[in-house]
Amino acid sequence: MKLPGLGEFTWRDVGIEARLLLIGIPVFIWTMIPIYHMFVFAISPKEDAFSGKLWPVHPTLNNFEIVFHQKHYFLRDFWLQFGNSVFIAAAVGILTLLIATCAAFSISRLKVPGSRMVMNLALFTYFIPAAFLAVPMYRTMGNYGLLNSHLALILAMVTIASPYAIWVLKQASDKLPVELDEAAVMDGATTLQIFRLVYVPLMMPSLVAIGTYAVLLAWNEYLYAFLLLSNEKQLTLPVALGNFLAADDSPWELLMTTGFIYALPPAAVYYAFKRYMVGGLTAGAVKS
Amino acid sequence: MAITLSASDIPGAPLSARLSPPQVWGILLLVPYLLIFAAFVVYPVGYGLWLARQPSSYVALFHDPIFARAAVNTLIFLVIGINIKMLIALFLSGFFVQQRGWIKWLSVVFILPWAVPSIPTILSVRFMLNPEWGMVNQLIFKFTGEDGPNWLNDPTVALSMAIGVHIWKSLPFWTLILMTGRLAIPHDLFEAADVDGATWWQKFRFITWPSMQTLYITCTLLSMIWTLGDFNSVYLLTGGGPADLTHVLSTLGIRYLRLDQLSLAMASIVCALPFVLPLVYFMMKRLSR
Numbered sequence: 337m338k339l340p341g342l343g344e345f346t347w348r349d350v351g352i353e354a355r356l357l358l359i360g361i362p363v364f365i366w367t368m369i370p371i372y373h374m375f376v377f378a379i380s381p382k383e384d385a386f387s388g389k390l391w392p393v394h395p396t397l398n399n400f401e402i403v404f405h406q407k408h409y410f411l412r413d414f415w416l417q418f419g420n421s422v423f424i425a426a427a428v429g430i431l432t433l434l435i436a437t438c439a440a441f442s443i444s445r446l447k448v449p450g451s452r453m454v455m456n457l458a459l460f461t462y463f464i465p466a467a468f469l470a471v472p473m474y475r476t477m478g479n480y481g482l483l484n485s486h487l488a489l490i491l492a493m494v495t496i497a498s499p500y501a502i503w504v505l506k507q508a509s510d511k512l513p514v515e516l517d518e519a520a521v522m523d524g525a526t527t528l529q530i531f532r533l534v535y536v537p538l539m540m541p542s543l544v545a546i547g548t549y550a551v552l553l554a555w556n557e558y559l560y561a562f563l564l565l566s567n568e569k570q571l572t573l574p575v576a577l578g579n580f581l582a583a584d585d586s587p588w589e590l591l592m593t594t595g596f597i598y599a600l601p602p603a604a605v606y607y608a609f610k611r612y613m614v615g616g617l618t619a620g621a622v623k624s
Numbered sequence: 625m626a627i628t629l630s631a632s633d634i635p636g637a638p639l640s641a642r643l644s645p646p647q648v649w650g651i652l653l654l655v656p657y658l659l660i661f662a663a664f665v666v667y668p669v670g671y672g673l674w675l676a677r678q679p680s681s682y683v684a685l686f687h688d689p690i691f692a693r694a695a696v697n698t699l700i701f702l703v704i705g706i707n708i709k710m711l712i713a714l715f716l717s718g719f720f721v722q723q724r725g726w727i728k729w730l731s732v733v734f735i736l737p738w739a740v741p742s743i744p745t746i747l748s749v750r751f752m753l754n755p756e757w758g759m760v761n762q763l764i765f766k767f768t769g770e771d772g773p774n775w776l777n778d779p780t781v782a783l784s785m786a787i788g789v790h791i792w793k794s795l796p797f798w799t800l801i802l803m804t805g806r807l808a809i810p811h812d813l814f815e816a817a818d819v820d821g822a823t824w825w826q827k828f829r830f831i832t833w834p835s836m837q838t839l840y841i842t843c844t845l846l847s848m849i850w851t852l853g854d855f856n857s858v859y860l861l862t863g864g865g866p867a868d869l870t871h872v873l874s875t876l877g878i879r880y881l882r883l884d885q886l887s888l889a890m891a892s893i894v895c896a897l898p899f900v901l902p903l904v905y906f907m908m909k910r911l912s913r
Contacts, residue, residue: 359719360730367734370792372708373759374748386757435660438653448650454658461665463904465853467874468896471881471889472672473664479671480663495664498657503911527649556741559855560879574743578860581747588751595744606739607732 355461374599377592386588399593410580411567421525421555421572421598428493428554429547436498436546440505441535445517446527455506462499467559468498474563488564489572493557497550504549508542509535545612552602573598676890685891690879694871694896697783701872702848712842713795717802718832734751739798745859746789749778753785779869782862786870790857798843805839806832842910849903852896 338396378399380392401407439458441449473492474483482488516538518621520530536543565571571579577598580591606613643651685691701772720731737745752758753775761772776782813831822830855874858864864871871879873896879887 356719356722356724356727359716363716363719364730367736367796370745370748370752371736371740372739373752374744377748377751387762390759431762435656446646446650446653448647448654451650451654454654456908457661459908460904461661463667463849463907464669465849465874465900467853467855467877468893469665469668470855471877471886471893472668472675474666474881475675475886476664476671484787491664492658495660498660502657527646538637556743558741558743558860563878563881575739577743577747581863592744592748592751595747595848597746598769599740602741603736603739605717606735 351607374592377589378596380589382587399589400597402590403591403593403597408587410576410587411590411594413571413576414431414594416569417571417576418598420486420570421574424489424493424561424572425551425555427486427490428497429551431490432497432501432550433493433543433547435540436501436505437536439498439502440509442532443502444506444509445512445530445535455502457501458499461495462503466496469560469606470489470563471491473560477564484565484566484567484570486570488567489557489561490554491619492560492564493501493550493554497553501550503545505539505542509539512538541612544609548609548613552605555602646667655656655845663834672890675887676894678887681887681891685888685895688888690868690871691876691892693869694873694876694892697870698852698872698896700783700858701787701790702851705790706847708787708845709791709795710793710840710847711797713798713802713843714836714840716795716799717806718828720799720803721806735796735800737793742793742856743860745793746856749785749789750791750861765779776862777866779866782866783858783870786858787860789852790854793857794847798847801843802836802840805836811833845903846907849900849907852900 376390376392379395380389381396381398382395383393384394401412403411408413439454442448443455473495477483477488477492480488482491485592512535516534520534520565525533556574558578559573562571562575562578565575573594577591577595580586580588580594672757684896720727742756750876752857755761755772755774755777764770764772772817773781809832814827817827817831853874854872855878858872859875859878862870864875868879873892877889877892880886880892
């Protein structure tokens with residue numbers, strides 16, 4: 337067999353590389369445009385922001401200072417709203433983890449009669465489009481007298497986050513060998529000891545993934561927050577951002593700066609836990 | 625253990641005595657979720673359906689031209705938007721599995737739209753498309769000297785832009801999922817095909833597609849169900865405008881809710897159920913195995 341000549345070989349490689357670049361460059365531009373646009377606004381003084389330049393003539397960090405020191409009418413509660421977002425995201429993360437871990441342990445390890453039914457109910461909830469559930473949920477929270485309280489948003493987000501959480505955790509715990517539990521029972525461990533000392537430590541990677549999922553879901557939520565909260569002091573950041581739109585003379589450069597600050601924590605969390613997210617979530621997201 | 629077992633044989637013994645301790649714990653551990661489920665799923669859904677019981681709400685709904693428009697828009701969003709998105713995801717998943725250093729880096733950047741919240745990025749696009757001050761029209765003016773179109777003021781263009789925003793946001797996720805599908809295909813199949821001199825298309829047609837089609841169809845259906853609940857892409861970009869012509873069912877329900885017409889809101893959702901429930905049934909069959 338005749339080996340391909342060296343020159344021929346490189347030309348072929350260059351061709352492949354060029355074609356890959358022809359895909360890669362548009363993908364990069366498409367992905368970055370809205371984010372870059374937001375960034376340019378965040379570092380532009382007001383007059384530059386509206387001139388449509390690709391890079392501001394006088395880049396500045398002044399917008400960040402205005403936001404951090406709450407020096408604008410729209411931003412007078414920025415830190416309070418930031419705190420609200422943090423509190424709600426943390427509460428949703430913790431509650432979802434607690435509820436979903438208990439349920440997944442019961443369904444997958446203890447195999448209580450009827451637990452399969454619970455799994456199916458949870459799965460069904462997972463498929464109700466969130467915006468559809470929002471309509472009756474709003475009225476329900478009113479009936480419970482919870483409207484305009486953080487508790488309402490936390491409970492709503494736990495309701496939305498836990499079905500997927502239970503499902504992913506169940507899939508993961510089905511993979512743990514039954515012999516572990518049997519051995520622990522032989523050694524005289526009670527159910528709670530198995531849960532605490534065997535199950536939870538082994539499930540740690542999935543728990544991190546699910547905790548991150550719930551925290552990000554709650555931090556990013558707009559619709560439910562905007563329906564369930566209306567008091568200025570209780571708003572979360574996304575709703576406050578949406579409220580910028582209500583005014584005709586919205587300070588867009590400040591809106592983009594606030595949006596940029598708001599987008600940083602979830603992006604950081606996502607990349608920090610990417611290892612867990614990719615393994616724990618995508619494997620569970622769609623079972624082929 | 626033996627004691628509980630014998631207790632379970634006694635007919636009429638209290639329930640707690642008939643169950644072993646692990647099973648009692650099992651039920652107790654399910655209680656938190658069941659409480660949440662009863663209070664925030666069963667009750668709202670039941671209450672919502674009860675609110676939508678009157679035929680008059682459906683008559684009113686069908687006489688509302690906005691509803692018909694929203695239904696058509698939703699169909700366009702799902703049938704055209706989702707299929708375009710999934711085809712691009714299928715194509716890009718083949719790109720991102722290539723072993724190159726720079727493609728690895730690009731995939732890290734590519735996931736950004738999925739990792740950042742949708743509100744600031746959608747608002748960023750909204751301002752970019754502003755007819756007077758937006759970057760797009762200013763660049764068009766700079767290069768052609770003509771005024772660019774009023775992007776969000778034409779219902780067709782505005783809806784396309786909303787679909788574009790939706791694709792921008794969720795394309796990375798589906799590409800990632802389809803990538804895991806591609807990586808699961810045994811590599812020697814492709815090597816054997818190379819030896820046989822198969823073309824790029826033949827490899828796709830006879831190796832990649834047969835092993836990925838179930839995953840691809842599942843993903844498409846799942847994406848359709850989720851997109852029905854996509855409120856942000858339309859609401860934050862167009863607000864349903866101009867003249868309420870770009871609503872989809874999810875924003876329409878919220879619009880009725882804001883107008884205090886709860887029975888109409890629920891009726892519009894009930895009208896979507898005949899399309900949603902078969903999809904949900906199919907997905908549950910696929911996933912609960």
